[in-house]
Amino acid sequence: MTATLQSLWEVSLLLCVFALLAIAGLLLARVVGERKANKRESLRRQLLPQLLRGEPVPVERSRVARRMAADLTIELAELVQGNDREGFLAAASLAGADAELVRRLRSNAAQDRLVAAETLAMFPPYASAVSAVALSDRNADVRLGAALALAQEGRAPPVGKLVRSLGIGSKEQSLLVVSLMRDLARTNPHAVEALLYDLEVPDTAKLAATDALAESSSVDHEALVAWMAEASEEDSDLRPRIFRALGQLGHPSGHVAILAGLDSERWQVRSAAAEAVGRSALHSAIPRIVQLLADDQWWVRFRAAEALTRLGAEGRLALQRAAADPNWIVREAASTILAEQAAA
Amino acid sequence: MIGPPAWADQWMIGAAELIALIVILTGLLQIGFYLIQLIFAAIALSFRPPVPRGATLWRRYSDQAPPISILAPAFNEELTVVESVRSLLSLQYPDFEILLINDGSKDGTLARLIDAFGLAPVARYVDNAVPHAAIRGFYANPALPRLLVIDKDNGGKADALNAGINASRTPLFCAIDADSILEPDALLRVVRPFIDEPNLTIAAGGTIRIANGCTIDSGRVIDVRLPRNFLALVQIMEYLRAFLMARLALGKMQVLTVISGAFGLFSRQRVVEVGGYSHATVGEDMELVIKLHRHMRDIGTPYRIEFIAEPVCWTECPEDLAVLGRQRSRWQRGALECFSKHKDMFFNPRYGRIGFIGFGQILLVDVVGPVVEVLGYLLVPLLYGLGLLALPWLLAFLSVTVTFGVFVSVATLILEEVQLRRFPRARAIPVLAAIAVVENLGYRQLSNLWRMQGWWQFLRKQQAWGTMTRKGFGVPPSS
Structure with a gap:
């Protein structure tokens, strides 16, 4: 029993020692950190004006200076545009920022690797180093971040290879993939279009490609719409997104698919198709859209009423007639949306 | 340990021993669970997804x-x-x-x-x-x-x-x-x-x-x-403790x-x-x-x-x-109402880790926790009076309880300092560490009494929110 009692006191003592040491350690780290921060601040004040003016930095090539130059590049490079950026990046290179960022690409911390890759993507000579990160970093967020940064600069690896390495549509479900595809479509629209016809590419990736291509004028939208119309017939969770993309595109060859979507059994699809009617100015759908004002689902009624407000005088007239409909559900939807529009 | 006095009946001693066992077991379970939470919180913070820097965060995420x-x-x-x-x-x-x-x-x-x-x-x-x-x-x-x-x-x-x-x-x-x-x-x-x-x-x-x-x-x-x-x-x-340790850990375990x-x-x-x-x-x-x-x-x-x-x-x-x-009795009442309303989820394999870990945590911390702790407050003098608890044991248990509480708080402070560092002044660290010690001497007991009040209100099916008086953020901090 005495041994147990002694153990209890020893546990307490151990916990106390841990707590005291931890607090002392935290305070010490603070003091050391603050001293370093003061030094860094003075170095920062020295480096910043030269970097912003794109002038060579008159500091010794010390590691601290390289780190500060890298930190300033991370902080400011994206905010500097055009010729000023070129000057800024050249001065940062002379100060050793790029070498420091390359070193950080090998850091154990994913945060450091991501930020280093994003910044290095702005330095043309390092495109291949950042591509390697995009294709093979062990952290999915770092891979995607590097790919996004490269695509924004127009220096991304081949589209197909990137889609497979990132696992877009399989492992990678992020909505940021749409941004990636948009940037990729800016520089290589046909490579993005080719994804639609690649049987191995998952539907989610294809849909992201579709969203991106809808904004591009470099590809034949008719072929794109044909793919979307075909995909819209499949029973998939992606259907609402396909209809939204069809609405955004507004191409006449998508109208048949949109009309079919209005009769879907799934309210999410009816709602997205109703929205697409308004966006693509599909006037022939007005009678069916008016019927949807009596739908069981509020979202469908709301999107239908909203679509009518987008269909010009013809749509407004239909909405005004619906505001006097004997069915109070129709009447409420139409009259309230009309009142909202009047006040806006 | 000293022997029981002559007036103590056997059933009294047995009951006291049983209650003591429950209190100690619950305490050990809580300690174990807090340690697991600390580990999971540290993992969650260390391996949290990397975040793009300020300008990139806006540009990248604002699109989607x-x-x-x-x-x-x-x-x-x-x-x-x-x-x-x-x-x-x-x-x-x-x-x-x-x-x-x-x-x-x-x-x-x-x-x-x-x-x-x-x-x-x-x-x-x-x-x-x-x-x-x-x-x-x-x-x-x-x-x-x-x-x-x-x-x-x-x-x-x-x-x-x-x-x-x-x-x-x-x-x-x-x-x-x-x-x-x-x-x-x-x-x-x-x-x-x-x-x-x-x-x-x-x-x-x-x-x-x-x-x-x-x-x-x-x-x-x-x-x-x-x-x-x-x-x-x-x-x-x-x-x-609640956010940087408990919720972060429970989130990591997917049992929030x-x-x-x-x-x-x-x-x-x-x-x-x-x-x-x-x-x-x-x-x-x-x-x-x-x-x-x-x-x-x-x-x-x-x-x-x-x-x-x-x-x-x-x-x-x-x-x-x-x-x-x-506020605290209301929170307690809320937790009890939720546990009671969804008690069929507790230890129900259909609800997987939510039923076992999520509801286990509510049981341990919110349902049983305050009751056992208050029982402990009552039990100590009782055991002492019955001659079943010697002063060295009382002090040793008390010491472990308090130092473990301080340990958990300090570990949370370490997580805060290393990963987030939201307190710009170093002075905050020793002040909060001191609070972690002092809170055990009076505040913790009071807090448990408020929670017992919540228990009582729950049993009486009281529904009122009570008044929450606020100064408002427009008022400058007192100096």
Whole structure:
């Protein structure tokens, strides 16, 4: 029993020692950190004006200076545009920022690797180093971040290879993939279009490609719409997104698919198709859209009423007639949306 | 150990020994669970997804960030409501709408809003997916398209949030307290799981921090300082433990059973599917999360409910015993109501880790925890009187209890300091460490008595919220 009692006191003592040491350690780290921060601040004040003016930095090539130059590049490079950026990046290179960022690409911390890759993507000579990160970093967020940064600069690896390495549509479900595809479509629209016809590419990736291509004028939208119309017939969770993309595109060859979507059994699809009617100015759908004002689902009624407000005088007239409909559900939807529009 | 006195019957000794065993076992289980939480919290913080730097965060996420409706229920908040709305309007997020719900305030909340923002009555086509008290009207100003005020009959916070859900037109809604302050990029950060895993994420919560003592200007926390009020200091330590240890760890384990009503982001559709917020509980925030778990498990759809440490919401905590006591007994009552209402999920294999770990945690910490601890307070003198407990043992157990509490608090401070570092002044570290020691001497016992009060109210089926008196953020910190 005495041994147990002694153990209890020893546990307490151990916990106390841990707590005291931890607090002392935290305070010490603070003091050391603050001293370093003061030094860094003075170095920062020295480096910043030269970097912003794109002038060579008159500091010794010390590691601290390289780190500060890298930190300033991370902080400011994206905010500097055009010729000023070129000057800024050249001065940062002379100060050793790029070498420091390359070193950080090998850091154990994913945060450091991501930020280093994003910044290095702005330095043309390092495109291949950042591509390697995009294709093979062990952290999915770092891979995607590097790919996004490269695509924004127009220096991304081949589209197909990137889609497979990132696992877009399989492992990678992020909505940021749409941004990636948009940037990729800016520089290589046909490579993005080719994804639609690649049987191995998952539907989610294809849909992201579709969203991106809808904004591009470099590809034949008719072929794109044909793919979307075909995909819209499949029973998939992606259907609402396909209809939204069809609405955004507004191409006449998508109208048949949109009309079919209005009769879907799934309210999410009816709602997205109703929205697409308004966006693509599909006037022939007005009678069916008016019927949807009596739908069981509020979202469908709301999107239908909203679509009518987008269909010009013809749509407004239909909405005004619906505001006097004997069915109070129709009447409420139409009259309230009309009142909202009047006040806006 | 000394022998029992002659007057002690055998049954008395047996009962005392049994109670002592329960107290010790529960204590050991709690210690074990806290250690596991610490490990998971450390893992969660160390391996949290990397975040792009400021400018990139905005550029990258603003393109794909889904629109959000911010639901802010307000009841008798004429002192703070205008400042709160101004703060919300200045949030950095590409597409959001603030739905301020005036829940039948008896003061000038609505009039202040109308005056300050030039609001006029408007029409709004709203859903009737979830139940709530009657809406009296909507107010807006075309020059402020991001603000809509909903004026409704009083029905309580859950009711007001339901009205907001019906009026919202976005896939996500963010429930907040009208008097809380969100950091400018809080929405952009909390939405991340919905962007990264759009098909899985149904809810996400962020950290709540205490703003007492901080300098606040134009609805922003511009200087983080510790308050001078002892109760506020203790609550800072409690919130650090609750958010940086418990919720972070439970989120990592995917067994989070509560997202604070002060700041949580939800899929509107999923919340509608579970019927919105429940009226018959004071723990409506906890109950919603449990309903979401139940629903998703019932329909067999994979999902995630996340907790993210970085997005911060600042709130004012009570600085006097009466208000704090009411708040704590209400929280206790809320937890008990949720546990009781969903007790069929407890240890039910159908609900997997939620039934075992999530509900196990509620049982251990919220249901049994205060009862056992108070029982311990009563048991110690009893055992001592019966001659079953010698003073060295009493002191040794007390010492382990207190030092373990301090250990947990210090470990949380380490996590805060290494990963987040939100206290700019080094002085905060020893002050909070001292609080971690001092809170054991009186505050902890008082807190357990408040929780027992919550137990009593739960047993009596009391439903009132009690009054929460706030100073308001416009008032400078006491010096």
